Amino acid sequence: MIDLSLIKVFIIIYQTKNISHAAERLNLSQPSVTYNLNRLRKILNDPLFERDKFGVKPTKLAQDLYPDFYDAIVKIDLAIDAAKNFDPKTSNKTFRLGVSDLGEICLLPSLMQYLIAYAPNIKLEIEEIQCDKVEEWLVEGFIDVAVFNSTYTIMPKIESRNLFEEHYVCIANKNHARIQGDLTLAQYLGEKHIAIKSSTGHVEIDQKVKELGYHREVMLEVPHFSVLENIVKNTDLLVTLPSRAAKVYQHNTDVNIFKLPFEVQPFHVSVNWYKHRDDVEARKWFCRILKNIFSTL
Incomplete structure (x- = not known):
């Protein structure tokens, strides 16, 4: 792999046709330019x-390389400039967002409405x-930001x-058929349940039921809550889920919401990111938008 600084030296020498003039434009000493050219x-x-x-005059190879080298450097400079001067109104950046089922149900509709209105080219x-x-x-940059219950996930980086x-x-x-008033522990344990896979972070309920010395019968296990509306x-299956997601279901379909017949510690939903050096301003903006939207839900 060729160092980008060498490509920039090559381009300026090609344009000025003079080592001394290239050194002036690059703000380098002439020996430094010569050293990099020799590399x-x-x-x-x-x-x-x-x-x-x-x-100096370019060789045949230099003439062949210049158009591709110049285009590559221009694209890199434009990308760096866009990252430093991020404008959501004009940016066509793609954000990769990792979300839990709670985020799918509660965040995405509002987030998409916001993007369509204020950042229409962002994907x-x-x-x-x-x-x-x-x-x-x-x-590794596979996702830019993650929003989920990270209580039981240790992420030192x-x-x-x-x-x-x-x-x-x-x-x-x-x-x-059997539950209309307050939900009792006997009713909760006597019914069949839909559960969410623990890999998504929902482990509190089964841990608490086990601590109490009981067991609930799970008839269906799914990867996320968003598939459950018709079921x-x-x-008559019961679903235990975060209150914000429950309110979405209550708004969209005929369900009742019940307080759990046992105490479960609340949890915190967090926004998480890694401090990559690129796209700092864009990532800050995206995290700020996520926080603002969640605050209204």
Whole structure:
């Protein structure tokens, strides 16, 4: 791989046709420019420039390389400039967002409304959170930001800020055959349940039930809550889920929300990112928008 600084030296020498003039434009000493040119000559196995009475002239290889080298440097400079001067109104950046099921249900509709109104060229790619992989994904840049319950996920390399506190409730079909008033522990344990896979961070409920010495019968396990609307509407299965997601279901379908018949500690939903050196301003803006939207939910 060729050092980009060598490519920039090559381009300026090509444009000025003079080593001294190139050094002035690059704000380098003439020996430094010559040293870098010699490094590139060695890599490409070609003199690249030959002396003439006015300075230097490019070889055939240099003439062939210049258009591609120049286009590449222009694109890199434009990308760096865009990152430093991020403007959501004109940016066409793609953000890769890792979210839990709570984020899918509660955040995405409002986030998309905001982007359409205020950042219409920005694109969004969603990745379902896997708690055991999220730190690696953030560090490697597979996702830009992750929003989820990170209470049980240790990520020493990751920056994190709490967005809000959340607690669990239970929802059931509004016409449930056996549950209409307050939900008792006997009723909760006597019914069949839909559960969310623990890999998404939802472990509190089964941990608490086990601590109490009980067991709940899970008939269906799903990767996220967003697939449940028709199932809850047409069965007597219970779902234990965060209160904000429950309110979305209550708004969209005929369900009742019940307080759990046992105490479960609330949890914090956080926004998480890795301090990559690129796109700092864009990432700050995106995290700020996520926080602002969640504060209204």
